[in-house]
Every structure is written in structure tokens, then in C-alpha cells.
Amino acid sequence: MKIDDHDHVTIPPNGKAHEPQPAWREEFPIDWPKDEFRSRRDFTKMLGLTSLAFVAGQVWIGVLSIMRKSRSAPARMDLGLLDELPIGGAKRFEFPSPGHPCLIVRLEKDSVVAFGQKCTHLSCPVIPNAELGKFLCPCHHGSFDIKTGRPLAGPPRRPLPKIELEIKDGRVYAVGFAEAGA
Amino acid sequence: MKGLSTLHQRNSMVLAIVCIVLCLVVMQLWLLTATMEAFLGGEDFIVWPAAAASLALFGLNFGLLHFYLRTLSC
Ligand code: FES
Numbered sequence: 370m371k372i373d374d375h376d377h378v379t380i381p382p383n384g385k386a387h388e389p390q391p392a393w394r395e396e397f398p399i400d401w402p403k404d405e406f407r408s409r410r411d412f413t414k415m416l417g418l419t420s421l422a423f424v425a426g427q428v429w430i431g432v433l434s435i436m437r438k439s440r441s442a443p444a445r446m447d448l449g450l451l452d453e454l455p456i457g458g459a460k461r462f463e464f465p466s467p468g469h470p471c472l473i474v475r476l477e478k479d480s481v482v483a484f485g486q487k488c489t490h491l492s493c494p495v496i497p498n499a500e501l502g503k504f505l506c507p508c509h510h511g512s513f514d515i516k517t518g519r520p521l522a523g524p525p526r527r528p529l530p531k532i533e534l535e536i537k538d539g540r541v542y543a544v545g546f547a548e549a550g551a
Numbered sequence: 552m553k554g555l556s557t558l559h560q561r562n563s564m565v566l567a568i569v570c571i572v573l574c575l576v577v578m579q580l581w582l583l584t585a586t587m588e589a590f591l592g593g594e595d596f597i598v599w600p601a602a603a604a605s606l607a608l609f610g611l612n613f614g615l616l617h618f619y620l621r622t623l624s625c
Contacts (some may be wrong), residue, residue, distance in 0.1 A: 409565045413619060416572045420612040423579040427602035430586055434595045489591070527592040548593065 423491060448473055448534075448541040451481060457499035461486065462533060464543045471532055471542065472497055472504075474515060480489040483532035484518045504529065568619050575608045582608075 443465030454460055454475040464471045470486040474497045484504070486494045493508035497515060504513040511523030516527035531547040586601040 406562055409569055413569050413572055414574050417612055417616045419610045420576050420579055423583050424605050424609045426583050427605040430590050431598050431602050434598045
């Protein structure tokens with residue numbers, strides 16, 4: 370390769386002029402501008418693919434959302450007699466299926482609430498503290514309001530999933546999940 | 552491309568395109584994390600508009616990439 374066209378050929382790696390370059394440069398003429406051009410082109414192609422992957426991720430979330438909406442309502446679950454639970458006391462249960470821990474807390478004589486027990490930060494089990502009026506997460510000191518499940522402090526940003534309850538003939542039933550923000 | 556004949560000019564053009572594409576990809580990343588956060592919080596209404604926005608950003612990226620590969624590549 371002849372080093373004659375400065376626009377198209379090589380800027381020598383040592384940055385010096387073309388003429389005093391050693392003879393081996395003719396044997397191994399690395400064309401730095403071209404090399405840069407190609408590596409930038411490959412990088413941009415990779416960015417294009419990354420962009421496509423993000424679109425795929427968005428569609429995947431959309432599909433999950435549709436699947437969540439079309440899921441049938443969970444079966445009603447008997448949580449036992451309300452009076453079995455002391456005021457300020459809590460009981461653990463699994464709803465809507467095993468492996469989904471939840472907590473029911475009796476706040477007052479006629480007031481009872483239930484939430485998913487997994488912290489919305491990194492899924493540690495939260496612990497109810499009726500005196501403080503909070504669910505406390507021991508992992509990163511997050512806390513949630515015991516009445517609404519809203520995050521109060523620490524890293525969690527989303528509320529605990531609230532479970533709708535029904536009290537009939539002194540018995541408490543879990544009947545489904547409340548809408549977000551309800 | 553006429554007027555962009557030297558490799559130096561093309562390299563500058565490519566650098567500009569890389570910067571724009573990079574910004575768009577970062578916006579898509581933000582959009583994905585924000586959508587996931589909203590979805591996990593039970594807010595489904597945002598999911599499809601966000602997907603459409605991400606698709607539009609990809610369209611822009613694709614257009615730039617197409618221009619790059621068709622017009623600027625040697
Ligand atoms: S897992 Fe609960 S605060 Fe981090």
C-alpha cells in the first residue's frame with residue numbers, strides 16, 4: 370500500500386510525518402482513521418441492537434400486564450375468627466397461593482387490614498409493629514404505614530400489596546387484591 | 552456522500568450520530584426502568600404508551616443507523 374493520499378490513508382500511530390516512517394509501515398499500514406471509523410460503526414450497530422432489546426423489554430412488560438389483568442380472581446380464603454386475633458396482633462397466611470406470604474393485622478376492635486408480607490424493595494419479609502403503626506423491614510430499615518401499606522421511610526418506593534378483606538359472621542375472609550392506590 | 556468525502560469529515564459525522572444514538576438509548580433505558588417500576592406498583596395504564604415511546608425512539612435510532620450505514624459507510 371502506497372502512502373500518498375493523506376485524506377484516505379493512515380495517520381501513523383506515532384503521530385509523525387509520513388516520509389520518515391520506517392519501512393515496515395509499508396508492510397503493515399494500519400489506517401487509523403479508517404480503523405476508528407469502523408469501530409465507531411460497530412459500536413453504533415451495537416447501540417441499535419440495544420435499542421431494539423429495550424423495545425422488546427417494553428413489549429414484554431406489556432404482555433405481563435395483559436396476563437396479570439386476564440388472571441382470574443383468586444379464590445376466597447377463610448382466615449379464621451376475628452376474635453381469635455388480639456387487638457394489635459398479627460397472623461401470617463399465604464394468599465392467593467402457597468409461597469405468597471401475607472399478614473393480617475387487627476388494628477382496633479372492628480378494624481383489620483391485610484398486606485403482602487414481601488417488602489417492595491428487595492422482598493424481605495416485613496414485620497408489623499402496631500404500636501408504631503408501621504410495618505418494619507429489617508433488611509434496609511424500610512418502613513410502611515400499617516393502615517395503608519404506603520412506604521414511609523427507607524429504600525422502598527412502592528406500597529405493599531393490599532388484600533381486600535370481608536368480615537362475615539365474625540369470620541374474616543381474604544377476597545382479592547385491592548387496586549393500586551386504593 | 553458528496554461534501555463529506557474525506558474520512559475525517561465522515562468520522563466527525565459518525566461521532567455526532569453515535570452521540571445522538573447514545574442519548575436515545577439512555578432515554579429508552581430510563582423509560583424501561585420507569586415502566587417496570589410503575590408495573591410493579593400496579594399502574595398498568597402507563598405500560599403501552601411507554602412501549603410506543605420506546606418504539607418511536609428505536610425508529611429514530613434505526614433511521615440514524617440506516618443513514619450512517621447507507622450514506623457514510625466506506
Ligand atoms: S428489602 Fe426491605 S428495605 Fe430493602
